[in-house]
């Protein structure tokens with residue numbers, strides 16, 4: 001069964017827009033868990049425009065489900081933050097400076113030695129590691145050589161092409177998933193997954209362990225309510 005990890009970056013964006021503590025990020029995380037979320041994801045960025053470094057400590061102290069911290073391990077501050085908090089999982093994302101959001105996976109061939117070193121640092125601290133990759137068989141194959149436990153398939157292209165031709169859009173993800181199984185990697189996925197495209201993705205990718213979803217889920221919650229929305233997303237993952 002695929003686990004749903006709710007990404008709460010957007011809750012922090014809303015909170016920060018007024019400088020106070022409304023909405024309360026910790027309360028929302030605990031409510032997400034109460035409403036059925038099987039994990040909480042955050043993606044602290046160096047400018048702390050949404051998740052602040054202190055939020056990570058506060059969340060770690062309170063949440064009970066799997067904590068997934070995503071981010072750029074080239075930032076020493078990020079590495080220190082993850083090691084100090086020891087989440088269930090760290091997801092390594094190759095963010096460039098000033099990016100609005102994540103827009104590409106790692107080149108695991110070019111950065112193989114570097115990733116090997118980073119994976120070893122996090123795994124030695126008892127943290128499961130996932131590497132964010134595009135759905136490219138060669139990238140999955142090289143990711144395995146870094147010693148990572150999992151990959152997170154970057155699903156923006158799938159989401160973008162879903163309405164045009166979903167059978168075609170899913171093909172690179174199926175190939176990447178088969179390669180991941182062959183080389184012994186667990187599979188996560190995320191970015192732009194939503195209530196429309198999630199079910200077909202989850203049904204098509206064998207052994208999908210986790211999806212992390214933020215932007216669409218929080219947007220849906222404005223209309224449908226957080227509890228109802230989380231239940232609807234969970235329903236898409238049951239097949």
Ligand SMILES: CC(=O)[C@@H](O)[C@H](O)COP(=O)(O)O
Nearest residue numbers: 009043070093101102190191
């Ligand atoms: C790695 C990934 O796809 C998500 O973590 C995404 O980058 C969310 O980050 P933002 O909320 O800053 O867009």
Ligand SMILES: NCC(=O)COP(=O)(O)O
Nearest residue numbers: 007190191192212214215
């Ligand atoms: N890893 C993907 C994630 O956490 C959320 O991405 P999005 O749903 O905000 O696009």
